[in-house]
Amino acid sequence: MSFSATEPTRGTKWFAGIAVVLYAIITLIPLLWIVATGFKSPADSISYPPVVVFEPSLEGYVNLFTARTRATEDMLEAAGPAVTWYDKITRNRGTIISGPSRYGERFMNSIIIGFGSTLLCMILGTAAAYAFSRFKVPLKDDLLFFILSTRMMPPIAVAIPIFLMFRNLGLNDTHLGMILLYTAVNLSLSVWLLKGFIDEIPIEYEEAALIDGYTRFQAFYKVVLPQAATGIASTAIFCLIFAWNEYAFAVLLTSGTAQTAPPFIPTIIGTSGKDWPAVAAGATIFLVPVMVFTILLRKHLLRGITFGAVRK
């Protein structure tokens, strides 16, 4: 009996399967714990030993999205009986909703800055990568190395110069400032990744389009871009994840108007005691956009759609 080199044996398949499942469980447990904590009551969230089976509650989510004050008799009377389900939850704790929290705003800031910088990074990165891949650029190798070298130090090492620069340019605590900063940090990665993807697209396709009566830009737009979709999608995911999760610069450079969710979430702890369910709820919601974005783009992540039309 013989086995081909590419076909794994039954035992190998089982072993690989078990390893993958174990790995998935190990990485998913903290995540599941966060999601679960978001639905616990404050008491359950800090009980020891930790409770695994608990009565789900939306208190964490209500606390995340609202600002509350301790209610006096007069205030309760003025407000009348609790009507909505979230009013009821807060009344049970002897508090009354005084308005929305800032989480919604911070979350929107994250969306604007994260997706804004990713979009800008893709536009600039694709253009630069195309030029580096196709044209004779003077000092091409040196320029590419220079672009890469901006990633060789941790970005936070230049935090103070950037802080001073932003203050003088009036970019402190602005959406534009954060978009520009994250774009600058991500651009080196995106130029290098995208250049690799564009290099793999045979130049013959563009040449065919040029002869078919299209201009260089039209050839780029109609022929190169659709084929680079895979690369653009995966690069965009990398850029978004970085900009979305970035904490240090967000703490340093934003406070009021342009603060993103990462520096905001820990501040929940300070406002009304150690409200772990609200923190966990904030973290859970924070995970959703990147997850949705990745799932939407996942079909582009499957390599091979551009390969095969090549005569070997």
Next chain:
Amino acid sequence: MAEVTLTNVCKSFGDDVALDDVSMTVPDGSFVVLLGPTGAGKTTTLRMVSGLDTPDMGKITIGGRDMAGMTPAQRDVAMVFQQYSLYPHLTVRQNLEFPLKSPILRTPQPEIDRKVKEVAEVLQISHKLDNKSTALSGGEMQRVSIGRALVRQPSVYLMDEPLSSLDAKLRSDLRIELKGIQANSGATLLYVTHDQIEAMTMATHVGVLDNGKLVQFGSPRELYENPVSVYAASRLGQPRINMLPADIFGGAPAAATHIGLRPEQILQGNGEDSTVHRIEHLGDQTRLHLSFKSHDLITVTDAHTDLKVGDIVKIRPHEALYFGANGARVA
């Protein structure tokens, strides 16, 4: 359709001289085949005409217009590439429509549909029109690729070994098809190949390239019967021309160092003795491998020959070609 001229065209890539002072006229409505081995400059010539590369020196005209500074789109040429033929993200139909939808042509949709249908029928790909172009076999891809050129009526069609990846039957079908299309439409075609049968069957003119130089240009018949050099002589003819020392039969011109003998230039039946050392029956003809004065010769004989290995065949030359020491023809 238009006449294409190249005048003193030179092109180098770094230290490599790809084209060395090439001048050539592709007459309006002709089918010109460029022959030569890999690296002879055939593809470079096509790219110069197409505008994908520009000559270092010299001039190219299409239909009397100087092409200097013109983009490929402005030149109104169609090209079939040897490789990477189809846009992989489009269907077969979209591939065929692509040139017609260009900003230069802006063909109305009914016209596009009509042309695509017509070309698809000629190339027998009608049933594949809505397939993804990646879901085709190599032969089908290449037919679509030819179709993408044929949907247009450009000044000149440029084809870079378009049939080289096809199987023998399809290749001979498409050879006839292409020749028919060209003859009926009066299209000008500049065609690169290293397949001499394609050159002989389709070309009105053949250009032989050797290391970037155009060594001979003329009708296939002229090239076959009257080659200027050993190199040009060995481009055409199957089995290949036999090269032997000039004085092997006697009577050679003084300057000749080699005698070139095509099969029909070797008369069998009288003359000097040679020994049969292999026989290949090809059906319509039989190839004889002969040993003659310690040289090997290949010639053809009757399909139903009774000759066997070891038999003696008497041979003598007839209207042979003579070449000098540098390979040039002397008589």
